[in-house]
Amino acid sequence: MNERDSEIMAGQLDQMGYQPAASDRDADLIVINTCAVRGSAEEHAFGYIGQLRQLKDERPGMTLAVAGCMAQEAGTIAWLKKHAPQVDLVFGTHNMHQLPEMLDRAAESDEMVVDVWQSAGEVVEHLPSRRKDGVRAFVNIIYGCDKFCTYCIVPFTRGRERSREMEPIIEEVRALADEGYQDITVLGQNVNSYGHDLEPARDLADLLVELEKVDGVRWLRYTTPHPRDFSQKLIDAIADSQKITRHVHLPVQAGSNPILKRMNRKYTKEAYLDLIERVKLKIPDASLTTDIIVGFPGETEADFEETLDVVRRVRYDSAFTFIYSARERTPAARWEGRDPVPNQVKKDRLNRLMALQYQISLEANEQLVGKQELVLVEGVSKKNDRVWACRTHNNKVVLIDRDPAEDLIDRFVPVRITGAKTFYLTGQQAGRPVSPPSPRRRVELPMV
Ligand code: SAH
Ligand code: SF4
Numbered sequence: 001m002n003e004r005d006s007e008i009m010a011g012q013l014d015q016m017g018y019q020p021a022a023s024d025r026d027a028d029l030i031v032i033n034t035c036a037v038r039g040s041a042e043e044h045a046f047g048y049i050g051q052l053r054q055l056k057d058e059r060p061g062m063t064l065a066v067a068g069c070m071a072q073e074a075g076t077i078a079w080l081k082k083h084a085p086q087v088d089l090v091f092g093t094h095n096m097h098q099l100p101e102m103l104d105r106a107a108e109s110d111e112m113v114v115d116v117w118q119s120a121g122e123v124v125e126h127l128p129s130r131r132k133d134g135v136r137a138f139v140n141i142i143y144g145c146d147k148f149c150t151y152c153i154v155p156f157t158r159g160r161e162r163s164r165e166m167e168p169i170i171e172e173v174r175a176l177a178d179e180g181y182q183d184i185t186v187l188g189q190n191v192n193s194y195g196h197d198l199e200p201a202r203d204l205a206d207l208l209v210e211l212e213k214v215d216g217v218r219w220l221r222y223t224t225p226h227p228r229d230f231s232q233k234l235i236d237a238i239a240d241s242q243k244i245t246r247h248v249h250l251p252v253q254a255g256s257n258p259i260l261k262r263m264n265r266k267y268t269k270e271a272y273l274d275l276i277e278r279v280k281l282k283i284p285d286a287s288l289t290t291d292i293i294v295g296f297p298g299e300t301e302a303d304f305e306e307t308l309d310v311v312r313r314v315r316y317d318s319a320f321t322f323i324y325s326a327r328e329r330t331p332a333a334r335w336e337g338r339d340p341v342p343n344q345v346k347k348d349r350l351n352r353l354m355a356l357q358y359q360i361s362l363e364a365n366e367q368l369v370g371k372q373e374l375v376l377v378e379g380v381s382k383k384n385d386r387v388w389a390c391r392t393h394n395n396k397v398v399l400i401d402r403d404p405a406e407d408l409i410d411r412f413v414p415v416r417i418t419g420a421k422t423f424y425l426t427g428q429q430a431g432r433p434v435s436p437p438s439p440r441r442r443v444e445l446p447m448v
Contacts, residue, residue, distance in 0.1 A: 001140070001187055001188075001189065002033055002034075002035050002068060002069075003138065004138045004140055004187055005033060005067075005068065005093070005096060006031075006033045007129045007130055007131050007132070007138075008096065008097070008127050008128070008129045009031055009033065009067070009096055009099055010129070010130035011127065011128030011129035011130045012097075012099045012100055012127070012128055013029070013031075013099070013130075014128065014130050015100075015128050016100050016103075024052070024055060025055065027062065028061075028062050028063065029062065029063045029064075029065070029103070030052065030062070030063070030064055030065070031065040031066075031067055031099075032045060032048065032049060032064075032065070032066050032067065032068075033067045033068040034066060034067065034068035034069055034070035034071065034076075035068065035069055035070070036068075036069035036070045036072070036073060036076075036153050036157050036327070037069070037152070037153060037154065037327075038322065038325040038327075039325040039326070039327075040325065042070055042076075045066075045070060046079065046083075049064075049066065049080070049084050049087065050083065050084065052064055052086065053084065053086050056086040057086070063088045063089065063103065063106060063107070064086060064087045064088050064089070065087070065088060065089040065090070065091070065102075065103075065106070066080060066084075066087055066089070066090045066091075067090075067091050067092070067093075067096060068092070068093060069092075069093060069153070069154075069157035069158070070157075071090050071091060071092040071093075071116055072092045072093060072116060072156065072157040073153075073156075073157070073328055073329075075328055076090075077090060077114055077116070080112070081112065085112065087112055088106045088109075088112060088113065089102055089103065089105075089106035089112070089113045089114075089115075090112065090113070090114045090115070090116065091114075091115045091116060092115075092116040092117060092157075093120075093157055093158055093159070094116075094117040094118075094119065094120040094121065094159060095115060095116075095117050097124045097127055098115075102115055119159050119160070120143065120144065120159040120160070120162060123143065123162050123163075123164055125164070125168050126168075131176075131181075133438075134378075134409075134410050134438060135180060135181055135182045135183050135376065135410045135435075135438050136181065136183040136184075136185070136376075137176045137181040137183070137184055137185070138184075138185050138186075138187050139169060139172055139173060139176070139184060139185070139186050139187065140164065140186075140187050140188070141163065141164055141169055141186045141187060141188050141191065141194050141204075141207065142161055142162065142163045142164070142188035142189070142190065142191060142193060142194045142195075143158060143159070143161070143162045143188070143189075144158045144159040144160045144161045144162055144189065145158055145161060145189040145190050145193075146160055146161045146190075146193070147190060147226060147228075147264070147266075148264060149253070149263050149264050149265060150262060150263055150264045150330060150331040150332040150335075151263060151293065151296060151324060151327065151330055151332040152327065152330060153327040153328070153329070153330060154189055156329050156330075158189060161190065161193055161196075161197060162197065163193075163194050163195050163196070163197050163198050163202075165198065166195070166198070166202055166206070166207055166210065169186070169207065169211075170210055170211065170214070173211050173214050173217065174214050177214050177215060177216030177217050178216065179439065180216075180438050180439040181216075182216060182217060182218040182219065182412070182435065183218065183219040183221070183376060184211070184217055184219070184220055184221070185221040185222065185223060186207070186208075186211070186220075186221070186222045186223075187222075187223060188222075188223075188224070189224065190224070190225070190226050190229070191204060191222045191223060191224060191225050192204045192222075192225045192226060192229040192230055192231070192234060193226070193229055194207060195207065203231070203233065203234075204222060204225075204234055205231065205233045205234045205236075205237040208220060208222065208234075208237055208238075208241070208244050209237055209241075212241055212242070212243045212244065217243060218243065218412060218435065219243060219245050219376075219393050220241070220243045220244045220245065221244075221245050221247070222244075223249060224249060224251065225248075225249065225250065226251070227250045227251070227252065227265075227267055227271075227272055227275055228265070228266050228267050230250065230275060230279075232278065235278060235279055235282050235283065236282065238282075238283055238286075239282040239283045245393040245394055246283055246285055246286045246287065246393065246394060247286065247287045247289070247393065247394035247395055248279050248283070248286050248287070248288055248289075249288075249289045249290065249291075250272075250275065250276065250279075250288065250289075250290055251290055251291035251292075252272055252290045252291070252292060252307075252310055252314075253265055253291060253292060253293050254292070254293060254296060254299070254303070254306070254307050255269050255303075255305075255306035255307035255308070255309055255310035255311075256269070256299070256302070256303035256304075256306035256307065257269055257306075258303065259296055259298075259299055259303050259306075262296070262297075262298070262332075262335075263293075263296065263332075269306060269310060272310070273310070273313060273314070276288065276313075276314050286394075287317040287364075287394035287395070287396070288314060288315075288316050288317055289316055289317055289318050289319060289320075289395075290314070290316050290319045290320070291319070291320045291321075291322070292307060292311075292319055292320070292321050292322070292353060293322050293323075293324050294307070294321065294322070294323055294324065294346060294349040294350050294353055295323050295324040295341040295345065295346030295349060295350075296324045296332065296341070297324070297332055297335035297336045297338070297339045297340055297341065298335060298339045298341075299324075299341050299349075304349050307353065308352070308353065308356060311353065311356055311357060311360065312356070312360075315360050315363075315364065316357065316360065316361075316364075317361060317364045317365075317394070317396070318357070318361050319353075319357045321350060321353050321354055321357065323346045323347070323350055324336070324341070324346065358422045361422050361423070362420065362421065362422045365396070365420035365421065365422070365424075365425055366420040368396075368417045368420060368425060369417050369418065369419060369420050369425075370416070370417065371416070371417050372414060372415070372416050372417075372430055373392045373393075373398065373414070373415055373417060373427070374392070374393065374412055374413070374414055374415075374434065375390035375391060375392050375398050375400075375412070375413055375414075375415050375427070376390060376391050376410070376411075376412055376413075377389075377390045377408040377409055377410065377411050377412075377413055378390060378391055378409075378410075378448045379409060379447055379448035380402065380447050380448070381399055381447070381448070382447045382448065384399075385402070385404075386401065386402050386404075387399045387400065387401065387402050388400050388401075388402045388408060389448045390413070390415065390427075392425075396424070396425055397423065397424040397425065398415055398417065398424065398425045398426065398427045399424055399425070399426050399427070400413075400415055400426070400427045400428060400429055401428065401429070407437070408433060409438070410437070410438035411433035411434075411435050411436075411437065411438075412433060412434045412435040413429055413431070413432075413433045413434070414429070414430045414431040414434065415427035415428060415429055415430050416428050416430040
């Protein structure tokens, strides 16, 4: 979602006559679009902002702006005023559509201009955007989050849920397909809350079924769903679809019922496993992925064992695993003060979880050997320029031999899977590309 926001900011800058700079050193303007979801992302941003001080000293005429989720936190503003007075402009997630006007104000002011809205206004349509080249595009469908999981800062930084109307979303996807974008991901913090606030109410399944009718769209993805609202109607829509990718990402976060309750996830381990069973029943070839947090305040060894148990039962294709990170203003941050899991224990649990998941990922990949898959060629492998790096519809990386005489970038190509590793598959081209070259083909070969 941050990347999508960056595309919209870049689109506004395009309209103002800015052009992309080759590096920080050449830039007249740097906008740092921050993420606040975990402490590590924040430290990264603070470190980078600190480094830019020298650049600003050398070229005082340049403009430095800090945007995004971190700007919504009072602590960040205080830190910037104290440690980074070189920053010219700070703005948050709710007013980035006013970037041109804010830049004008920053140019006229000698002081740091801080313009952070505490809540969002109406959904703003028809913002310009500079999308990445290629055939993949992201489309926002719902902003904000009303779930208030007790560890999570997103409801504070992104505000209440606001859905876009269906018609402008369909129009946007039609326009993207006309431009040659074939792999579309619809975005929301809680993508399956889509439409409950519209008049009349709509849902994600309704929207996906409409988007599927758009000519030129080959793969249709959605991220991120919440297990609580993942309806049978949506499962059926995916099962019946030729375009909605058979990849179901269902963040479980933890396996222990007391922890799930204190996380405010509003499902039990049993309800989650039942949902997974229903998905497997209707979409037997679905690839399943998840997000997991270890070391939530008060998590015992027995609680953690429940998480391992879920991983063993579901057998995810892959998982994003995180150590719990205390976030300002959230209830769990107060509990972390009273009942933290020691750092060493957190790390140990993360390692054990990853070891189990890696084993399962490898076994899941081995099951694919001998099968035929359609892949999207993304670029030349960074490690070996005789190899194309490709992706399957369910997000698995496949490496195939590259004939330097043929340019396959952004093409959909059939491959036969020949080998499996924990994080990728190897394969061989098994036919001609099924799609024409992308109309916005990059000049140089991307390395991925
Ligand atoms: N809306 C999505 C994802 C939100 S953030 C959802 O509900 O699934 C992406 C992931 O970051 C979460 O799924 C969670 O696993 C992780 N995360 C969020 N807050 C965190 C925190 N305070 N500490 C560690 N991980 C966190
Ligand atoms: Fe955060 Fe929970 Fe909302 Fe996801 S559903 S963004 S984890 S509060």
